[in-house]
Amino acid sequence: MRRRTATYAWAAAAGAVSGGVFLAIAELVAVLVANDAGPVLAVGSFVIDIVPRPAKELAIQLFGSNDKLFLLASLGIAVLVGAIVAGILERLRRFAGAGLMLVAGVAAVAATVTRTGAATLAFLPSALGALAGAASLVLLVDRLRAWRPAAAAEARSPLGRRRFLVALAAAAVGAAVVGAGSLLGSAATSSIAAVRAALRLPAPRSRVRIPDGASLDVPGISPLFTANRDFYRVDTALTVPSVDPGTWRLAIGGLVAEPVRLSFDDLLRMGLHEYSITMTCVSNEVGGNLVGSARWLGVPVRDVLALARPRRGADMVLSRSVDGFTASTPLEALTDPGRDAILAVGMNGEPLPLEHGFPVRMVVPGLYGYVSATKWLTELKVTTFAADQAYWTPRGYSPKAPIKLSSRIDTPRIDRAVPAGPTTIAGVAWAQHTGVRSVEVRIDGGDWRPARLSTPVNADTWVQWSLPWEATSGTHTLSVRATDAAGRVQEEKRTPIAPDGSTGWQSTLVRVS
Secondary structure, rough: HHHHHHHHHHHHHHHHHHHHHHHHHHHHHHHHHOOOOOOOHHHHHHHHOOOOHHHHHHHHHHHHHHHHHHHHHHHHHHHHHHHHHHHHHHHHOOOOOHHHHHHHHHHHHHHHHHHOOOOOOOOHHHHHHHHHHHHHHHHHHHHHHOOOOOHHHHHHHHHHHHHHHHHHHHHHHHHHHHHHHHHHHHHHOOOOOHHHHHHOOOOOOOOOOOOOOOOOOOOOHHHHHOOHHOOOOOOOOOOOOOOOOOOOEEEEEEOEEOEEEHHHHHHHHHHOOOEEEEEEOOOOOOOOOEHHHHHHEEEEEEHHHHHEEEOOOOEEEEEEEEOOEEEEEEEEHHHOOOOOOEEEEEEEEEEEEHOOOOOEEEEOOOOOOOOOOOEEEEEEEEEEEOOOOOOHHHHHOOOOEEEEOEEEEEEEOOOOOOOOEEEEEEEEOOOOOOOEEEEEEEOOOEEEEEEEEOOOOOOOOEEEEEEEEOOOOOEEEEEEEEEEEEEOOOOOOOOOOOOOOEEEEEEEEEEEE
């Protein structure tokens, strides 16, 4: 029994190493023929596409911007378990484990070639990786059989043991070296970070004027502008796309009088302006942090669309990312001269960060990101809602999604007790493209008390608010609600984020010592 257990343990090791060979060869070939066709990326992207909406929402709630890291870790565990199973199967029956590895290769090929914009040779990485992994597994397990034959223990061959261990070590080292080489090769060919660092955007023709009193001096409150490193990230890209602004092109077509293609320099020559816009993710729960405010540099989308002259009857623009993501934005929101819908190239005084859409993304005030904020933008298709659907629409979300009036308590926090005595309740409120008129706070179910508002930058940027409070010892419930500039009061009833954003007043418990 002990000998059989050891045999299967070595078979599992052979499977794990062969799985490493599979991935190493696949990633190396991907560097040579199609940098985004590696099996992990392809399968991960496929999983993102097919996972049911509730599972996506749960992942975002639990892991926030780390949801992709969790997915990659889960995929890594799944690959390891699958490779171990393949090794044990191969020991039980010759070619059974190798067959399983080939099946995995076929699945990875299918996930790769069905991705939007897949290269002609996108099938090669997973195909060659699977062949290499299967061959490695057959070789290693054959040598394991020579070391540990089914006969009695005294029939074991020391020479067979050495051959197996040497082959196992050689395969493991080879996989590690090739894998490291592919990572280095990928880094060498993906120097977009250096390109971004060297990029100097032209000075904007106009800048945002920040009025006195736009920021309240309250410890713990969200800043007026969210630092790039702290700005939320929610998208469908498993890895951040590398897009060279020198080769970037924006295609504008569909229901237009004249299709247009713009280069990055063409866009810059149209003239940049600075805008202050708060963005919100539809996945933001009541009191959540998937919202942020920034100063953006960009060009009005209406100016870009005007070059192509949309035809009568069009009512939607389907924007497309290089990773295949699409968003459905009402045409009227993009052509409205009173709304600062832009193609952004800069964020808080620097070129867009890679993870936030470098070199060009859309930013549309007043609409949730899933219908407006396409990153790594590559196409604008003028069309109709009747003719086209965007990425999230068939997954249960509304094709149109105005941002809902919301408010949030930043301080005091539920996880930190505050001392009894004078303190300040503070937070932010937003009603993009309408503006916030007032914010009210209720303590322990009492009367609503008006909070002090910061001076608004504009209707598209959140405001800060604060309320002095004489805190007494014990546990207290704080609630907040806002009223927008049109007189609409924030909806009290809690609703889920699907199909078009959550609603509800935030209430939080505070401990006072």
